[in-house]
Amino acid sequence: MMLAAPALRSSIFGARRSAAGALAQRAVLDRPATPTSRSHSTKLGTKHEIWRTEGTDTDNNPAVKRRDGKVLPIDKNRGFVDYARIPDPYRSPLERVFDWKEINDDGHDPVERTVQAARCMDCGTPFCQTHTGCPVNNLIPEWNDLVYKGQWREAIDRLHKTNNFPEFTGRVCPAPCEGACVAGLVDSPVTIKNMEYAIIERAWEEGWVTPRIPKSRTGFSVSVVGSGPAGLAAADQLNQMGHKVTVYERDDRIGGLLMYGIPNMKLDKETVQRRVDLMTEEGIEFVTNAAIGTEVDVNVLRANSDALVLAMGATLPRDLKIKGREAKGIHFAMEFLTKNQKRLMMTADGNLTSNWAAGDAQFISAEGKDVIVIGGGDTGTDCIGTSMRHRCKSIVNFELMPRPPDARAPGNPWPEWPRVFGVDYGHAEVSAVFGEDPRKYSVMTKEFSMDESGNLTGLTTTEVEVGPDGVKPVPGSEKHWPCDLVILAMGFVSPEQEIIQSLNVDVDQRNNVHAEYGDFRTSAEGVFAAGDCRRGQSLVVWAINEGRGAADAAHAHLLSLGLREEAV
Numbered sequence: 001m002m003l004a005a006p007a008l009r010s011s012i013f014g015a016r017r018s019a020a021g022a023l024a025q026r027a028v029l030d031r032p033a034t035p036t037s038r039s040h041s042t043k044l045g046t047k048h049e050i051w052r053t054e055g056t057d058t059d060n061n062p063a064v065k066r067r068d069g070k071v072l073p074i075d076k077n078r079g080f081v082d083y084a085r086i087p088d089p090y091r092s093p094l095e096r097v098f099d100w101k102e103i104n105d106d107g108h109d110p111v112e113r114t115v116q117a118a119r120c121m122d123c124g125t126p127f128c129q130t131h132t133g134c135p136v137n138n139l140i141p142e143w144n145d146l147v148y149k150g151q152w153r154e155a156i157d158r159l160h161k162t163n164n165f166p167e168f169t170g171r172v173c174p175a176p177c178e179g180a181c182v183a184g185l186v187d188s189p190v191t192i193k194n195m196e197y198a199i200i201e202r203a204w205e206e207g208w209v210t211p212r213i214p215k216s217r218t219g220f221s222v223s224v225v226g227s228g229p230a231g232l233a234a235a236d237q238l239n240q241m242g243h244k245v246t247v248y249e250r251d252d253r254i255g256g257l258l259m260y261g262i263p264n265m266k267l268d269k270e271t272v273q274r275r276v277d278l279m280t281e282e283g284i285e286f287v288t289n290a291a292i293g294t295e296v297d298v299n300v301l302r303a304n305s306d307a308l309v310l311a312m313g314a315t316l317p318r319d320l321k322i323k324g325r326e327a328k329g330i331h332f333a334m335e336f337l338t339k340n341q342k343r344l345m346m347t348a349d350g351n352l353t354s355n356w357a358a359g360d361a362q363f364i365s366a367e368g369k370d371v372i373v374i375g376g377g378d379t380g381t382d383c384i385g386t387s388m389r390h391r392c393k394s395i396v397n398f399e400l401m402p403r404p405p406d407a408r409a410p411g412n413p414w415p416e417w418p419r420v421f422g423v424d425y426g427h428a429e430v431s432a433v434f435g436e437d438p439r440k441y442s443v444m445t446k447e448f449s450m451d452e453s454g455n456l457t458g459l460t461t462t463e464v465e466v467g468p469d470g471v472k473p474v475p476g477s478e479k480h481w482p483c484d485l486v487i488l489a490m491g492f493v494s495p496e497q498e499i500i501q502s503l504n505v506d507v508d509q510r511n512n513v514h515a516e517y518g519d520f521r522t523s524a525e526g527v528f529a530a531g532d533c534r535r536g537q538s539l540v541v542w543a544i545n546e547g548r549g550a551a552d553a554a555h556a557h558l559l560s561l562g563l564r565e566e567a568v
Helices: 006-015 020-029 110-118 140-148 152-162 166-172 192-206 229-240 257-261 269-281 298-303 333-348 377-390 425-434 498-503 540-560
Strands: 063-065 071-073 221-225 244-248 285-287 307-310 330-332 370-374 394-399 439-441 443-450 456-467 470-473 479-482 485-488 492-494 527-529
Touching: 110 140, 110 192, 140 152, 140 192, 152 192, 166 192, 166 269, 166 540, 221 229, 221 298, 229 244, 229 257, 229 269, 229 307, 229 540, 257 269, 257 333, 257 540, 269 285, 298 307, 298 498, 307 540, 330 333, 333 377, 333 485, 370 377, 377 394, 377 425, 377 485, 394 425, 394 443, 456 485, 527 540
Parallel strands: 221 244, 221 307, 244 285, 307 527, 330 485, 370 394, 370 485, 394 439
Antiparallel strands: 063 071, 443 456, 456 470, 456 479
């Protein structure tokens, strides 16, 4: 286990380390960037060097030092050649582990933002917005060019044409658009995700994001089950089409995965509530604590709606059914993350008791514990980051697959998503505090051990080899790991089945709702499915894509019924 020496822990969680060399190394590791096959960037600071007109600090168009050493005004013609990729930095790991604020820093100043926008090549075929890049087909070259020209109001208009919630994707999306960026073929991709974030946040600050009240109503009503990104996107689209939309959420707050599945340091919940409040002003009705399928018959909901959109996500977690699984101290990732977020909200609201259990009684704390997170991906990283903020004693992350390569493998060509080694925010925080990356690759857990009271005390692993015949244990590689908290972050297998069975809709081989992509109709008349409950566990941006698609399909279905007399 990675146990920090008492002196080191005292310096980290007390006076904090001041070693400049270590901090500089962490800052480089911690920059959010899409890994590419190669990089021609040299050592960089947080922005390009600039030269202003003598005697003024307010020159909005200063000269900028290019890669070849020349100092000239910002120019887009050869921007991707002249300027290096410099992503917006995160806050220092040794600062942010002490709070639950977003990891994003203040971002670039206007000059550096213009330089980064100038790197966009305005490609003849922009792969960033094709099927290999952005799932919602964001008009990326267009709004990059508008930012370069300083036309921010027009940029948000273009961004909102394809993306209902850029403030979500600008924070949590892994940016497949950057993996498909043409500039990434020979250099580093454009900072597309940072640009999206900057556009939407400026739009909110300037007051450009305002309620859009539909001018007329069709008289049709649509019920949406689930308020995650797919449900919200479907509701937003259908409302703008003039339908009366009601969204049902079984939890106590709207947002689904966005509210409780993604921790606050990645997506502040005020950001989610800000968008929900706007949608409410636009006429969408939200109903919380509505357990459709269990406490409320979904067929009654269907009978009282002209169309029904299922967007309840894939919430059945993949379990690890091995010896000792019943030990106390083993939890699913979403249980861990959700309870932590609810506790944070109760604290922020000044109310430490609620209908959620009995105050802190069900809170899962990693404080002072040896923690092992089984499973990688975004959820695993979120569990690592959460455990760090609890001030765990140590933390290790097991991944079944081998360590990814540092550069694209021959079987992973551009413009596919680069399956390469990267350092996410949680890994950087562990490295900063404990001195090493928490991830252990090619490891499979064989059994859990517990004491006489049933409390978890450790687990046993074996190294594995992955070959054409699957995963095989390596003989003689068993190892025991002491721990008192294990978090299972191995993904999700399917949606819960109560609603599906009540509606008697067809499912696929993975027990997801069966509905063809692009059509989104289920086997039940007037019932549509979108997001993870249809496609399986996926990205927020794909959920938005599917919510928009299901809204189009539901709209076409409603129009086929003819306008209602009560349409206004």
